[in-house]
Every structure is written in structure tokens, then in C-alpha cells.
Amino acid sequence: MNLRHLRFFIAVVECRGVSSAATRLRVSQPAVSAALRSLEDDLGLELFERRGGSRRTIPTFRGLRFYEHASEILGRYEEAKRSLRAPDEKLPVVRVGVLRTLAATDVAAVHASLTRRLPQMRWSLRDGSEHEILGWMNQGRIDIAWTLVEDTSETMSPLWREPYVVMVSRQHRLAGTSGGRVQVADIAQEPLVLRGTCELKHGALKAAGLSMKIAARTARDDLALQLVAKGIGIAVAPRSLATMGVVALPVADLGLSRQIGVRWRQGTPDATIEAVSAAVESRDS
Structure with missing residues (x-):
């Protein structure tokens, strides 16, 4: 052994x-x-x-x-x-980029897990958009990131794919939909709360069949979901962002999703990559 x-x-x-x-x-x-x-x-x-x-x-x-x-x-x-x-030797720092639209509870759980798994390292987290994270990595300002990824490569590893769902208030007419699944036609004319942090390509929601009657725009996901909870409008967001005040409904014919994984710089130690991947995968266990 x-x-x-x-x-x-x-x-x-x-x-x-x-x-x-x-x-x-x-x-x-x-x-x-x-x-x-x-x-x-x-x-x-x-x-x-x-x-x-x-x-x-x-x-x-x-x-x-x-x-x-x-x-x-x-x-x-x-x-x-x-x-x-x-005693006077400083802990080596691992700089971790985190996609801003990941659930805060998951990010906190991953940080705690990393500290527990490799306490001989100091883990420094920095959240940002997909483009900010990529820029920081190219500039050498972060070592590894939990973010959107494409296919598997020497510096990138997908972990799971997450669908976009529609968020509605608990009092919304669709909140109690049988089977918890709706069609785009059911929400096409609903007023939208637009998330400025959304990673979807420009025009994706309109192309999906939504009318784009804008009730509010915000760069804060917490505010967007509060507005949804108050019945101001609906929002399209990754399923993991759902909070207690809203209902997340899968949309059968929406067909939008994002792929989450780990990306790192060339030369990042295998132990660091393994630790971050393990912490991310076990975040909800």
C-alpha cells in the first residue's frame, strides 16, 4: 500500500x-x-x-x-x-478564478473543501465573468479557474452540463405546473428580468421565441431573483441559481445550457488540478 x-x-x-x-x-x-x-x-x-x-x-x-x-x-x-x-515560511498561494454566476453556496463549499484538502496551500478566490477569467489566466493573474469550458484539452476539463430554466415566483400561474415542465409558448409573452451576468450569446433568448418585453435589467443575480420572487417578471437562468423565493421550471423546447468545468494554466501542478476538480465535484455532498 x-x-x-x-x-x-x-x-x-x-x-x-x-x-x-x-x-x-x-x-x-x-x-x-x-x-x-x-x-x-x-x-x-x-x-x-x-x-x-x-x-x-x-x-x-x-x-x-x-x-x-x-x-x-x-x-x-x-x-x-x-x-x-x-515558522516564518509563507504558504504558497493558489489563485483560483470563479465564474460569477455560480451559486454562492457552492463557491463557499468549494473554498472550504480546498482549505481542508490541501491546508499547506493558501487558496485565493477571485470571481468574474467568463471573459474576465480568461483574461486573468492569459495575463498570469490566476492559476486555475472553475468556469465555462468547451471540450477536454491539455488545460481544460469539462465536469457537467447545466440547463437554463425559467425562474418564476411562487405565486405565478405556472409555479404549480403538473410535472414541473413548460413549453416556450407558455412563457413567450411574459415580461423578462434580464440578467446582465448571463453568458448566453446575444439574441439567444429572442431566437428561442421569447418576446423580450423587458421588466427590468440588472447585473446582480440576487436582485434579479428578488424581482422574480416579487412577481415583476420571469428570468432565464442556470438551474443552480434558484433560491427559496422562486420556482425553477425546465422548459422542454428551450434547448439552452452551459458546460461547467476546470481550466488551468500550463505548468499548474497535478495535485492542484486534482484538488480543485475534486472539491468542485463534491461541493453538494
């Missing part, structure tokens, strides 16, 4: 699969599978259930217990390394 095996095991549990874990770790799937087999041989027990045809890798009861111990072992190891640091 070695620390690499433990890191691979923890990644598989948190990513719920060998393929996703390999992507996070930036290694091959056979390398992850081999590490798991070696760890199981060393422990003399199976850590995961083998279900034919299942895409998910499910830990056994003993596997979940070992996950807790493995996490503690790695945490103690990092703590031991930190204790050897000279």
Missing part, C-alpha cells in the same frame, strides 16, 4: 467511477484499476461491488469504512508535512 493507491481509491469513491476518477487524476483507467486491485490484494478484501453492466463503481460497506480511514491518513500526512514548515 502507498499514498498513491489511497489517492486513487478516494478519487474513485468520490467520483463514483473509475473513468471519472481517471479524468480527475489525469491518468489512464487501467492505472486506476491496477491501483485498486493492488490495494484490495493488500487488504485482503473487496472495496467495491462488481455489478455487471453498471457504470458506477459502488463501494462496499467495508469500502466506505476504509474510505474514512484513507481520508484521515492523507489528512494526517499533509498535516505532518505542514508541521515541518519553518
Whole structure:
């Protein structure tokens, strides 16, 4: 058993699969599978259930217990390394860009997770628009970012795709729609609260069939959703931005979404990329 095996095991549990874990770790799937087999041989027990045809890798009861111990072992190891640091030695800083339209609760959870996972680093967060983040990265002002991404590349890794939904007040006529799904025709004539932070291309909402009767414009997502909650109009926004005061309704024929992932500068350490990816993926667990 070695620390690499433990890191691979923890990644598989948190990513719920060998393929996703390999992507996070930036290694091959056979390398992850081999590490798991070696760890199981060393422990003399199976850590995961083998279900034919299942895409998910499910830990056994003993596997979940070992996950807790493995996490503690790695945490103690990092703590031991930190204790050897000279008192006057400053912590290295990792500058993280965060897309401004990500949910604040998720961003706070990720920051706390990063501090817990790699306490020997100081994590500095800076939020901005997609274009600001890209500019900061090109200028060397941030090291890694949780933002919009395109396809997988040497410096970019998609994590999930999020649909845009329509936000309405809890008193809106559509709030109790059976099945919670509407059509563009149901909202086409509704007054809109336009979000200045929206990443959709100019004209996307009009092209989707909305009348663009503007009730309000704001660069603040919190204000936009407050206006929606008060019945001023509806808003089109990523599903994760929904708050207690509004109802998020999927629009069957809207067809708008955004792809969220991690982007980094060339030369960023693998451990940093893995830590940020893991924290983002486990933000709601």
C-alpha cells in the first residue's frame, strides 16, 4: 500500500467511477484499476461491488469504512508535512478564478473543501465573468479557474452540463405546473428580468421565441431573483441559481445550457488540478 493507491481509491469513491476518477487524476483507467486491485490484494478484501453492466463503481460497506480511514491518513500526512514548515515560511498561494454566476453556496463549499484538502496551500478566490477569467489566466493573474469550458484539452476539463430554466415566483400561474415542465409558448409573452451576468450569446433568448418585453435589467443575480420572487417578471437562468423565493421550471423546447468545468494554466501542478476538480465535484455532498 502507498499514498498513491489511497489517492486513487478516494478519487474513485468520490467520483463514483473509475473513468471519472481517471479524468480527475489525469491518468489512464487501467492505472486506476491496477491501483485498486493492488490495494484490495493488500487488504485482503473487496472495496467495491462488481455489478455487471453498471457504470458506477459502488463501494462496499467495508469500502466506505476504509474510505474514512484513507481520508484521515492523507489528512494526517499533509498535516505532518505542514508541521515541518519553518515558522516564518509563507504558504504558497493558489489563485483560483470563479465564474460569477455560480451559486454562492457552492463557491463557499468549494473554498472550504480546498482549505481542508490541501491546508499547506493558501487558496485565493477571485470571481468574474467568463471573459474576465480568461483574461486573468492569459495575463498570469490566476492559476486555475472553475468556469465555462468547451471540450477536454491539455488545460481544460469539462465536469457537467447545466440547463437554463425559467425562474418564476411562487405565486405565478405556472409555479404549480403538473410535472414541473413548460413549453416556450407558455412563457413567450411574459415580461423578462434580464440578467446582465448571463453568458448566453446575444439574441439567444429572442431566437428561442421569447418576446423580450423587458421588466427590468440588472447585473446582480440576487436582485434579479428578488424581482422574480416579487412577481415583476420571469428570468432565464442556470438551474443552480434558484433560491427559496422562486420556482425553477425546465422548459422542454428551450434547448439552452452551459458546460461547467476546470481550466488551468500550463505548468499548474497535478495535485492542484486534482484538488480543485475534486472539491468542485463534491461541493453538494
